[in-house]
Amino acid sequence: MKALKYLNQYLLKYKWYLILGIIFTVISNLFGIIPAQLVRYALDLVIDTLDIYYLFSGSVLQSKMYDIFAFSILLYGLLILAMALLKGIFLFLVRQTIIVMSRHIEFDLKNDVYQHYQTLPTSFFRQHSTGDLMARISEDVSNVRIYVGPALMYGINLIVLFILVISYMLTVNVKLTFYVLLPLPLLSISVYIVNSMIMKRSQEIQKQLSGLSTYVQEAFSGIRVIKSFVQEKHSFTNFKNEAEDFKNKSLKLTKVDSFFFPIILLLIGLSNILIIYVGGKEIINGNLTPGNITEFILYVNMLTWPVMALGWTTSQIQRAASSQQRINEFLDVKTTLVSEKNIVHPLDGSITFKNINFIYPDSGIQALENFDLTVKKGETVAILGTTGSGKSTLAHLICRLYDPTEGEILIDNLPLKDYNIQEYRRQIGYVPQDVFLFSDSIENNVRFGTTDMPFERIEQAVKDADLYNNIKNFPLGYGTMLGERGITLSGGQKQRLSIARAIARDPKILILDDCLSAVDTNTENIILNNLKRIMDQRTSIIISHRVSSAKLADRIVVLDDGKIIEQGTHQELINKNGSYKELYDKQLMAEEV
Numbered sequence: 245m246k247a248l249k250y251l252n253q254y255l256l257k258y259k260w261y262l263i264l265g266i267i268f269t270v271i272s273n274l275f276g277i278i279p280a281q282l283v284r285y286a287l288d289l290v291i292d293t294l295d296i297y298y299l300f301s302g303s304v305l306q307s308k309m310y311d312i313f314a315f316s317i318l319l320y321g322l323l324i325l326a327m328a329l330l331k332g333i334f335l336f337l338v339r340q341t342i343i344v345m346s347r348h349i350e351f352d353l354k355n356d357v358y359q360h361y362q363t364l365p366t367s368f369f370r371q372h373s374t375g376d377l378m379a380r381i382s383e384d385v386s387n388v389r390i391y392v393g394p395a396l397m398y399g400i401n402l403i404v405l406f407i408l409v410i411s412y413m414l415t416v417n418v419k420l421t422f423y424v425l426l427p428l429p430l431l432s433i434s435v436y437i438v439n440s441m442i443m444k445r446s447q448e449i450q451k452q453l454s455g456l457s458t459y460v461q462e463a464f465s466g467i468r469v470i471k472s473f474v475q476e477k478h479s480f481t482n483f484k485n486e487a488e489d490f491k492n493k494s495l496k497l498t499k500v501d502s503f504f505f506p507i508i509l510l511l512i513g514l515s516n517i518l519i520i521y522v523g524g525k526e527i528i529n530g531n532l533t534p535g536n537i538t539e540f541i542l543y544v545n546m547l548t549w550p551v552m553a554l555g556w557t558t559s560q561i562q563r564a565a566s567s568q569q570r571i572n573e574f575l576d577v578k579t580t581l582v583s584e585k586n587i588v589h590p591l592d593g594s595i596t597f598k599n600i601n602f603i604y605p606d607s608g609i610q611a612l613e614n615f616d617l618t619v620k621k622g623e624t625v626a627i628l629g630t631t632g633s634g635k636s637t638l639a640h641l642i643c644r645l646y647d648p649t650e651g652e653i654l655i656d657n658l659p660l661k662d663y664n665i666q667e668y669r670r671q672i673g674y675v676p677q678d679v680f681l682f683s684d685s686i687e688n689n690v691r692f693g694t695t696d697m698p699f700e701r702i703e704q705a706v707k708d709a710d711l712y713n714n715i716k717n718f719p720l721g722y723g724t725m726l727g728e729r730g731i732t733l734s735g736g737q738k739q740r741l742s743i744a745r746a747i748a749r750d751p752k753i754l755i756l757d758d759c760l761s762a763v764d765t766n767t768e769n770i771i772l773n774n775l776k777r778i779m780d781q782r783t784s785i786i787i788s789h790r791v792s793s794a795k796l797a798d799r800i801v802v803l804d805d806g807k808i809i810e811q812g813t814h815q816e817l818i819n820k821n822g823s824y825k826e827l828y829d830k831q832l833m834a835e836e837v
């Protein structure tokens with residue numbers, strides 16, 4: 245329950261909605277109670293006047309009396325109708341305040357969680373599955389919304405109604421009030437128990453359903469693999485098993501659901517019987533009128549739904565508390581990647597790694613060991629090495645996706661840690677190894693949020709990345725949609741689009757992480773030559789497996805197991821006859837073959 249305290253700040257923000265909601269609840273309940281009293285007056289009037297009416301049987305007075313009598317009943321009827329109408333209007337206003345408030349809170353909370361996610365380091369996203377992140381921002385926030393919306397509304401309604409109805413019932417007859425209320429706690433407890441069971445089973449179903457949809461999504465994403473390995477039957481058997489599980493869980497829920505209404509009807513019936521039995525005895529004793537009995541029956545029916553809602557409300561609050569706890573768990577995670585000095589300045593582009601040791605926090609793998617390297621402003625350095633030698637790690641560190649475990653990185657001779665992270669990253673063009681394009685147009689994928697980027701710049705970047713001819717051949721050109729609802733680019737096209745995205749931002753430091761692996765050597769040469777021109781006076785780091793990507797660099801650094809084993813120009817390394825030369829010969833031979 246403590247977790248829900250977090251929401252108080254939002255309730256405070258929207259306090260006027262809440263206050264007005266409470267006022268409207270009181271008024272709507274008043275208009276709900278008055279008709280019950282009107283019914284009592286009307287009924288008592290009928291009973292009282294009926295005897296006198298028959299007394300005047302056959303006289304002119306009887307028809308006059310009938311007119312007055314009918315008019316009074318009509319008046320009561322109209323008054324009851326007016327009250328119902330007013331109650332309806334105020335109920336509408338209750339929803340327009342409290343439910344609207346809950347939607348505002350849901351919106352704010354979702355934004356806050358999303359914004360917080362964005363501040364978290366990449367290691368956080370490796371530790372938690374995307375499904376989990378999505379569930380907390382959608383399902384959990386929705387559960388919390390039910391607490392600050394309907395649950396709060398029914399809670400307030402119950403309190404107001406109880407105060408009004410019970411205090412009024414007590415003024416009429418204490419004994420009858422006691423008997424009438426006797427089954428209600430039982431009703432509330434049974435609703436709570438049944439509801440908790442329903443909730444538990446619904447959660448199981450929800451979990452099973454998300455498992456089922458994940459399975460289907462994966463199966464159809466990998467449909468090509470399934471078909472080529474002729475695994476359709478196996479895939480269907482798996483699906484059938486998952487669906488069977490879902491069906492069984494749903495049937496279990498239906499069983500509990502079927503108990504729900506009979507239990508409620510039984511308990512309400514019990515209350516009504518008690519009213520008639522105890523109330524009847526009170527009438528015989530002359531303490532109550534038949535009108536009072538009818539009025540009490542109406543009150544009990546008025547209380548039934550809120551009391552039922554109490555069980556529902558309690559279980560919803562519990563559910564919201566556990567959801568909020570899950571949300572808080574993530575909100576409490578703070579990024580370690582902070583900057584105290586927040587330096588903002590245009591970069592020159594020199595990079596110095598000073599005795600860097602880096603161990604990935606989530607896997608404990610040491611990716612870099614006693615690593616020293618200086619890249620001068622405007623220099624193009626190629627990083628070569630076997631898989632897992634730590635090349636991408638260097639890119640991660642330059643982008644400050646991680647901080648080194650030991651040692652220091654200097655950018656323009658100032659510690660990287662002191663830079664304002666966003667302003668710093670804005671000046672870096674990073675093309676990651678695993679290209680990611682959004683389901684949007686080609687133009688928007690290059691522009692990527694920079695709305696004021698002139699179209700000429702996008703076009704130039706696309707030309708420099710040697711993608712211009714491909715785009716020209718698409719019927720919709722730059723407006724071609726990518727992703728699920730659009731076309732699928734080839735691996736090399738994707739890589740080139742990703743390069744265009746990085747260079748369109750006119751970066752001071754460009755990092756290409758093995759992003760030319762899917763293009764042929766000819767295209768690779770064109771792109772590298774273009775880059776040489778645009779990155780003149782700017783720093784470039786080209787990470788690659790291929791010697792062909794490294795050849796044009798000012799300097800080549802060869803990595804092995806997180807350490808530099810060789811560095812120099814292409815010619816120097818060839819003359820050295822070491823690992824680079826060996827790699828060069830192998831790749832040359834492979835190309836010739």
Ligand SMILES: Nc1ncnc2c1ncn2[C@@H]1O[C@H](COP(=O)(O)OP(=O)(O)OP(=O)(O)O)[C@@H](O)[C@H]1O
Nearest residue numbers: 604606607609611630631632633634635636637638
């Ligand atoms: N995010 C990560 N979390 C944990 N360990 C990682 C992470 N990224 C890489 N590693 C590990 O760190 C080591 C260095 O990885 P890195 O990606 O830097 O190698 P690489 O030289 O770029 O390899 P490749 O050429 O295959 O991309 C590897 O052993 C890898 O398993």
